[in-house]
Structure formats: structure tokens, C-alpha cells
Amino acid sequence: MKTLDLIGSAIGNTFRSKTRTILTILAIFVGAFTLTITNGLGTGINRYIDDTVAAIGADDVMTVTKVADNASDDADGPREYDPDAISGGPVAGPPGSTAVVAPIGTTQLDELAAIEGVERVQPTKTIDADYITSDDGMKYEIGVGGFVNGMQLQLAAGEQPDAAASESQVVIPDSYVDALGFDDADAAIGETVTLAVTDSEGVQHELEATVVGVAEASLGTTSSAVPNDAFGDALFDAQSTGLDASERDAFSEATVWFDADSTEEEITALQDRLADAGYDSTTVTEQLGTFKAVIDGIVLVLNAFAIIALLAASFGIVNTLLMSVQERTREIGLMKAMGMGSGKVFGLFSLEAVFIGFLGSAIGAGLGMLVGTAVSSALGGALLADLPGLTLIAFDPVSIAVIILVVMGVAFLAGTLPAARAARQDPVESLRYE
Amino acid sequence: MTAPILSAKDVHKSYGRGPNRFDALKGVSLDIHEGESVAIIGKSGSGKSTLMHVLALLDQPTEGSIELEGADTRGLRGAKLNRTRNKTFGFVFQQFFLTPNASVIENVVLPLKIAGVGRGERKRRGLAALEQLELDDKARNKAVNLSGGQKQRSVIARALVNNPRVIFADEPTGNLDTATGAVVEDILFDLNREQGITLIVVTHDEELAARCDRRIYIRDGVIVDEEVAA
Incomplete structure (x- = not known):
């Protein structure tokens, strides 16, 4: 029998017992539909994260903190006070938990720069802005984010801040456009805004910058103004007025650049060298990695449910085909008597199973995509x-x-058992079957 | 004289082993020449069906051998055996064994499909076989909607479609009334006479057997009598 005829016969046989076939297809459909939706969820969220990666930071940088001498307590008791320690960013744990890190000063920056694989190092200047205002005079609270060269903000209008430019530039979040009295995002471009910071002596400084871009809210930069290097430095200097050099140059973290072409092993090696020197480091990928791992975990669990549904459906296939083999005993015997080989008989039944699987999964995936897209756009709005x-x-x-x-x-796989049973049939026995 | 088309040499066939052993054939030897019509006659359980299955190469003898045109068939295995059966034999069964929901033409061309004949050629030969049996107007009908006689004629068309040299007919008229049965018998004997197809009929119907060139009586697995038509 030719392969094409075999496929044709298998497809034809599938529809011989319509009700039974349709019920089996429905069972598979449920599994395939669920699998499509859960998979789509994973794809959608991870794709969004990937798009956001660039907004959170460039991929050739890592954030470095110095491990405080007393950071890791062996004992359970309270931590010893260290006058030099800085409480860094929030860490995993109950709200309010912070990591205690040692300050990074000029010496540490030089030390970091000397480590093999580090191309450039820059302290992360934390800026605490009081408010942002425009010509119309209303003042609004705002956070100030850091901009690292290579970062790609998701912009609604305008362009990325120019790291090399000497004039003060800023990218403002989309949600501030209305409040600051601009008609829309495009109208804000080129306008001047004022940011205020307070120094250690309580004196407020106002600094002006030109709006070069309007950022869309995303996971990376929710509602922060992003200055370029020149403006960031100016804000930091204003904020640090009155501090002596050692107080001023005590940063909680620094940004380290490495070769963008580094392989994963090279990055790990660099992180090991940093750890030997007493620094903790996190790459952008690592920061997102935890996030993605959680999403992947959830999707995996959802997929597991879909696969359980599919397993149940596959028993449906076994059952359907076993009944079919039983019903067609004589036909199988006749075909074998007429010279059809056992391999072809096996092929006929397993192709039928594969076709049932194809129908169920194609319909499931198709409908899953339709429903998924509809749900997604409904939620998106x-x-x-x-x-x-x-x-x-x-x-x-x-x-x-x-x-x-x-x-x-x-x-x-589900079809192999019934197909093997059909293939094993003895034509003489089958033809005698009443 | 040329070698017989089928020849059984001291064929034994037994099922089961030990105390459950059942000997269906206990040393049967016979020669069937090309163009002959032979009736194998016996009661149910006599071993006549087993003999037909062994002769049609559907079953292997426990002892002894079957020769096809003088060549021992014990060496035939797998695909070669399947091809030989497909090309040499046609089968007509008492219970028809038609696929009920497939069309008549689809049922008829099944041996060609198995042989790997192309679609166009299949259709042409299938229609030719149906025409020969005056069933060409029923080609598109479902097999389940045919009358008994029409069903048996479709089965004969299916047996004929691959131009076999031997047709095995197992109680071909067993499920038909006398008049229809007679028509089917006429068709089979015409094929035997006009196209020279060897006809092997397994039956317990004496009247049908009487029309064959040779009658072989079998009882308890041995040939008890052989009659040649005058």
C-alpha cells in the first residue's frame, strides 16, 4: 500500500464512527486548549519582560555592592553596630528589610577598576528630588532614576537622554505630562522643567533641564524622571553641598561595565573575582532572572495541569482505537489475507491516532489563540x-x-497499543470471527 | 505435464499442544492444476476450512509443504509472501466481508490499494471488474445498501480485480437464496471456463460441488474420497 493511500485510508477511517471520534477529539481539544493558553501566558509575560530588560539597564553592566564586615552574622544575635555601614536597597524578606553594605569610596572605586575584566566603573549616585515643576508653577513629587549608557527606555515620545551631552536633559514619565501642563507627550519635548533637591544643610536648590523624551510606564521605570549624566551630576552636586569629600564620596553601590561580548562563563568568572575582592554583584540578567524564574515556574505548573488533561485524553484515544480494532477484526483479517503487511496495518491504526491527535490539537490551539487574543486585548484595555x-x-x-x-x-504513543494489537491479528482467526 | 499450480504434500496441521492438541489435518496430499475447478467437501470441523487456509498460504502447515507451481512456499516470508498472496489469489467468503459504510468501488479496489496501484488505474480496473459483474451502476452505492446477491457479486469483483490465478470460494452461496445462489455459481464457473481461473470451492453443498471438475471429500482431517467428473 502506498504511503499516501495509507494516510488517506487512516483519515477516512477516523470519520467512520463520528460520535466516538468527535468525543475523543473533544477530550484532546481540552488539553491542547489549556496548554496553548498557559503557554501563551508564559510567552506574553516573558516577552514583556524581555522588552523591559533594556529599560532597566544595559546588558553589559552589573551592580556592585561592598559586603560589610558584619553583614553575615554567624550567630543569631543582633548585628553589631558599624558606623560606616550604609543601609542599601531593600532586600527580599518582610517589608522594610534592607541589606547592610559597606560604603564604596574613591579607594574602592580604584580597586574595582583594577579588577581584570572591569572596563569602567561608576558610582551610583542616589538623588532624592523634592519636586518637579514647570512654567505653570504646580509642584509634584517625583523620584529620580539612574541612567546608564546603553539603557533603552520605552518612550512614548522624544528620544533617549544623551549621555555625552553637556546640557541638562531629562526624560519624564508619561503620567506627569498632563500634570505639568503639557497638551500631550509630543508637546512636552523641548520644554523646560525644574527639579528641586535639598542639601544636608536644608537649603533647597532648583535646577532646570530640557525634556528630551517621555517614558511609557513600564516595569523598569514606573514614575521616575531619568536625567542624563550632566543633569544627574548637577543634581547630585547640589544635593551634596556642604558635605566634605569623604562623606560625599560614600556610595552604596557602583555600576561596573564589562565586555558586552562576554560569555556566561566569563561573566561568572568576573563575578567570582569581584566576590574574592569582597564585592557582591548582580547583572541585569540576574535581576530579571528571578522574575522570569517565578513566571516560568507558574507557567510550568499550569502546563502540568494541561498535560494531565492530555494524559486523560490519551486514554480516550486508546479506548476509541481498541473499540475500532475490535469492530474491524474481519476487515483487518481480510486486508491481511489480501497481502497487507503487519507493518502497514500498524501504520494504518497509529496514523489514525495521530490524525485524531492532530485534529484535537489544531482545533484546541486555534481556538486557544482566538480566546487568548480576545481575553488579552479585553484585559489590556x-x-x-x-x-x-x-x-x-x-x-x-x-x-x-x-x-x-x-x-x-x-x-x-496512545495508538501503539491498539495498533500493535491489530498488527498481531492472525488473518485466519479474524476471518473465522463471528 | 506442467507442474500443478498448487500442490499439498503430506500436510499436517495441529492446534494447541499436549493434551489439548487438536489435529485438524492429518497428512493431506493433493495436486490442483491450472484451470481446474475443485470442490473441497466436508462437514463443519472436518478440516476443510483449515485445508483452504493452508492452500491459500494464510496459515503454515505444522508438517509437510505447499508448493506453488512446483516451488516450495516454506521459504516465503513477510513482504514476499504478502505480495504472492495479493497477486495470485482472490477470495470469496460466505459472510462477504465488505466494509459496510464504504462505497462498492472502494471495497472492490481494496486488493489494488494494498498492492500499491495508483488511484486512476485502480478506478479503471475496479469499474471494469464491476462492469463484468453488471454492477457498474452501483459503484457509488454504499456496500451496506446492496442486496445479498449484489453483495456477493461485489465480493467476486473484488476477488477478480487483481487478475488472480486462483479464486478461493468459502461457501460462496451459503448466505444466498437458491435463485441468487445459482446466479453467483454461474458467474464463478464462467470465470473458470472463460478466463481459465482456477476455482477452489469449499462447501458442504453437494449440488454446488457437483458442478466442479473434481470433488475431494474430507473427514476428520484426511481425504476419504475423490471423484472426477465424467
């Missing part, structure tokens, strides 16, 4: 409107194809 650029459920043609192929594979 309402519940998730604050996260522009997020497609909650996105579909990647490769993973859809993989789902269909996997389901067909599962169907094939």
Missing part, C-alpha cells in the same frame, strides 16, 4: 491598562507548532 506594551497572552508560532507536534506524539 481595562485591568492592565497601566502596563502599556503588555500583551498578557502572546503566541509564538514555534511553541504552537511544538504543542501540536507533542500532542500528535502523545496520540501516536
